Amino acid sequence: MNNITETPQIPFKAPTTSRLKYWPKRGARLLRKLDISPGVFKTSVCTGPDVTRQWGCLFSALPAFINGYDNPALKAPEQRQQSALTMAEEDDARIRILQSLRGKICEAKNLGPVSGPNRQRDLCTFCTISLDQEEVFRTKVYDKSVSPFYGEDFYFEIPRPFQCLSFYVYAKSVFQRDLPVGKVSIRKDDLCKYSGKEHWLSLQPVDPNSEVQGKVHLEMRLNEVITENGSVGQHLVVRIIECQELPLISGQNCDPYATVSLVGPARSDQKKTKVKKKTSNPHFEETFFFEVTRSSSYSKKSHFQVEEEDIEKLEIKVDLWNNENLAQDVFLGETRVPVKILRNDHIHKAWYLLQPKGNGSKSKSDDLGSLRLKLTYIEDTVLPSACYTPLCNLLLKSPDVKPISASAAHILGDIYRERYEAVLPMVRLLLHHNRFVPFVSAVAALELDNTQEANTIFRGNSLATRCIDDMMKIVGKNYLAVTLKPVIDEICESNKTCEIDPVKLKEGDNVEVNKENLQGYVQKVFSSITQSSSTCPPLMCDVFRSLRHLACKRFPADPHVQYSAVSSFVFLRFFAVAVLSPHSFQLRSHHPDPEIARTLTLISKTIQTLGSWGSLSKKLSSFKETYMYDFFKSFQEDKCIEKVKKFLDEISSNVSKESSGLEDAVVLKEGEVQKRAQGRKRLGKKNFKKRWLRVTNRELSYHKQKGKEALCTINVKNIKAVEKLDESAFNRKNMFQVVHSEKPLYVQAGNCVEASEWLEVLGQVSRCNEGRLATFHPSNYTGGAWQCCKNQSNNAPGCKPCTTTMLANLQLDIDCDRETERIFSLLSSNDTKLQDMEDACASMAVYQGPQREQEEYSKFTIQEPKETFQTLKQLRNVMEELQRQHNIRNDTTAQYGSLNNPIVGKTS
Template sequence: MFIAKKEEPPVHKAKRANDLRVLALFTAKRNDHLVGSCHGHSKNWGINCPFYNAEFQGEIPKKFRHLSVYVYDVSNKNSKVIGKVSLKKEELYKFHQKDHWFPLTQQDGDTEVQGKVQVEVKLGEVLTSSCATDNTTHRLAVRVCECSDLTVINGSCNPYAVVSLSYGKSRNKEVKRTAVKKKTICPQFDEKFFFYFDKSNNQDKTNYAFDDFMSGELSVSLFHDDSKVSREVLGNMFKGAFLGEVKIPVREIDVSKPHIAWYCLQAKENHRSCQQPLGSLRLRISYSADYVFPSEYYNGLRELVLESSEAKHVTSSAAFILGEVVSNREDAAKPLVKLFLHHGRLVPLIHALADWEMSNTIDPNTLFRGNSLLTKMVDELMKLMGIPYLQDTLQAFIDQVVSEAKPCEIDPKRIKDGEDITANLANLFGYVTECIDNIVNSSLVCPSVMRDVFSTLKARAMLNYPDNSAVRHHAVTSFIFLRFFTAAVLSPTMFDLHSDILDAPVQRTLTLISKSISAVVNCISSKSVSSSLAKQSLLQCVRLGTMARGPALLRGIGGTMVSKYALRSTGTFLSWVQASPPVPWPD
């Protein structure tokens, strides 16, 4: 987990204040695990100092090598990487829960490497053809065995390895090269190279030469042979695209026995020292690893927690106590929902927690407004089971709003020159109506476990508040609408409804739609739907929901309401009833 905070002015000039985007990747073998993305606002820091204040969290691959954070310029259709921050897995503990400025580095083929290489090294003595008394010499045998998960360059990979040994004060260097392996990211080279250094008759020189040799460095570099002209015409004058390298100090190798090992390919070291400054990115990283034992080790704990749904007093149950002792109830809600859902005991636990929470809530208008264990568990259930349902219901609508980009601003202080506030209000009202229609028509495909939970909440509200019929609706709408549908409209990227960057006007439109639906739901759930007063209060809610600044804005739409709805919650179904005929706007 980490939080992207702010960026210092880079050399690159972005065109707009929100043109800089952050993307987080965990690099593991061939696949990059995308954690999330965000884009910032300049506020008071200038156009090249965006403030992100975005948090990404989630599970990551067990085996990863680097955490990479990329900064993009998205002022044009084709995003361009400005720079990146790349941290090794072994370095993450140094920055745990600390704000730190990281310099951006350049992204190119010399830094974007992946894969590994297997190398075998063996030092020995061999006989020579010399007539001298001591006719032996030292020889270093290096075998390039194989590679795995190399980078694909322009849709192909034709790798070959270059092996070099440098030693001595003059850094004598011998270079060897393997054959090219065509169309593979896991080449099997199995080629052996020998490096000799002569042994002098003078014992002092012998020791010196051996020590000099042992202070040397063995390098294995991988390249992609991407040019037929380079191979056949220019005699391999150009090495091709760089795939990564490994530098192994000879002194670190146990030369008393054959040494064979896998090495992760690294970027070029001399590339970093010559690049221009690109700015900095401030991050706060929290990285933790959980060690999980085999399932049978948790049998006792599992049974103890599952008994929470049958406990006489839920406050004495293991699940409730767990929600009280953790610093963040979300950390308890996630595993509890998965555990009880898997064993089919989630609804009884929700039943018990709802009874306890309702009995301890004095004002029913504040019911389920806090971050209790119950609210967190229902939130997690909707995220776990409801995302496909949410995408099926709202994704097409979100795409429509983004593609049409109709002006919907109705705040006189924010409206642009040339826009008609009455037309904007009509656009907004049309979007709100269409969004509610989509939600209405999706009621029967809502996941059954969510309907069961909402039915339980409604039944407990009717039992605990028999004299307040509005609470039964509020118990449901506070979750399915205020914490699910309207939250998804407000932040579609967080619910996987949209992946592209949203322009500021589109984000403003989605904000107005979300607030409008929230206000309508609050008005409906606060009145009895069978009362004639609900009709007039619903109209007032729409007025509030559209964020209009005065009655004149509503009269300008034509003096009639397009459609109106009443909330109906019967059995395990949640739906809306469209009323007819339309009702005139009140003066």
């Protein structure tokens, strides 16, 4: 018998009476307008015994069964909710987590003997960096020493999630096999503890059972069952769904399988999945059942002790292994989950991080030595662009603020006077929006106003000098490569002895020959620099022209100051530093050997002094070292001074340089890769071969080895797309494809960092090409069809949209949202100084006491307290709003146990 349930009164917009006849008869029996209140309706809904009687559920489902009823008043709330949900999802999709790591591998101390039968000490060593188990950086090999000095800087973007950062020290044996000495492993969550400072960290042993990575997705539940004898028992159901990011084995995808065990004090029931071939992301989808009996149901025939049955003592153990057909299987990781978490018929489904086996066999730290490291790990959560507009606009209007010290950009530099990384994002943001020159001109003018002597201009580490230093590194990168890289390569590869200090001469050295070698190198470097004015970037010329004008205005009586204002940057802070540390400017891949480093030091000191000659009233400079004074006598020629002045005039004059129309070829990236053979069908041939890949601003080429002739050259103008390739295409990680006018070029990079860098460089150099593709195939064409979309036409359009290249300039690859987020993070972390600056402004505006009372505010540059205070208040307002946007999105961050935030389980 059906019941008629009358609903409560629900207000909503009334449909017209003429449309009531279209109300469906199924489900709703009555709809009539009430006289008690306009726009209020009452419905009677027919429900049966199998229908839910909850009115909220019925009413929320009402639009679904009112077929054909298209009243906008009814549909609008649902549409608005769906629209809001869609917008939120799209908003979240535009949130980016960007990670980078900068640092230095300084040195090792008291390295212990390497593992192996000989336990050798005092071997040649090198150091590597790994994200989880993937090597992403390697130093060169250093000579025999138990305390080697590496001195290698590194910087790279981290393109994927990771759990652990590890530094390994290896030794080269007589058989050229890498032998592990020890490692330092730092969990991602602990990296902030070491940020920005040097630390000595003890080396730990490299144990195969501790070399793990990846995560496993599990689903578990306890089911109550009634046994044949009527007692109540429990079955444990464990479903192993999949794994992700398992390590490569010998550079290839592994053949993984899992063992699932129920373990307790006196039992261990184990089951095993099938082996999955050639994958680091296996999908198992296998379910296992374990019998768990309550203590009340035990009898004398039970196989297990009563106390062992206590669920509190049972746990699920999942081990991942790589199947080795002819050798011992390789351990990939494990996780342990206590059964006690499964209560009240709860289904537990979560991702778990794989852990090493805890075997307790840790060596003493002193046995293996220690490693000195300097690390700066940065993780930015970049929101949609609209969130950064207020802060970005406030920073970009800084050049127009009077005085400049009251601007937001100057305030940022003021409160971060000692930190290099604070100025860099601001410089990049101003460069992108063409606001750098007016800002740095205003800041330089402020500094010159406080400079009393012409021979000391721009000598300190001020905001102006830091901004210009960063600008030259960003804008002048290719300029340095064209000007100095050929001669630096020659110096490093020829390795002629150039020592002229009598104290440091080795037995058998000829000081005259060394002096001749050094003079030859200096002449080549000096000529390369003074003949490079035509290739100096226009932006650098604009800055130098402004500095020259400001210096002349400040010291009109000094004829040399116009040259010293420019040479103090281009020679002292640019060319001389690049010669001294070529690896820091990407002119060399590694820190030079000590002997070459000494040669570069002597050349750098010479170039620095030669560059200052054009701004000196007397020719010969003073030197602390007598041998340098004697060496410089050979350069006392007027033509050297004229060359310097001519060069400085050309890069800082108002005359526009004429372009030849031919852009110099600049090597943007090169390195060893694995290239897929094109169109090979014969069996027995290797489909992947090592090749040297090289990309310039003109062409992409690959070679059999570095320095050999190109086997294939592709004009960058013919590149139509550069995209990632699915791992399933060739069962290989870190692969990408270059789509050009012929067949796609398939390439495997050495690691995820290398792959990301290749994609970025190739994407930028081809971003403006005509005929770029809008879609691409993320897999390969084989077996008569594309493996991604199964389309059988080889010429079929792609099935996935191409990655858009948003960066507007190859030299200035600047992500403005990321830079603004970095500035926001810096300001937020130094809120105390902002508050101190506000207090200083307030105090200075109302207090006119003696100057000594204001000493506490001398750390800030405050010319106009009221203007500065207003800017500080504006900064606080936009920061509060941006923080609110972060808080909204933090509420929806990955739940513990999700793919992006796996549970860190127990270890053995």
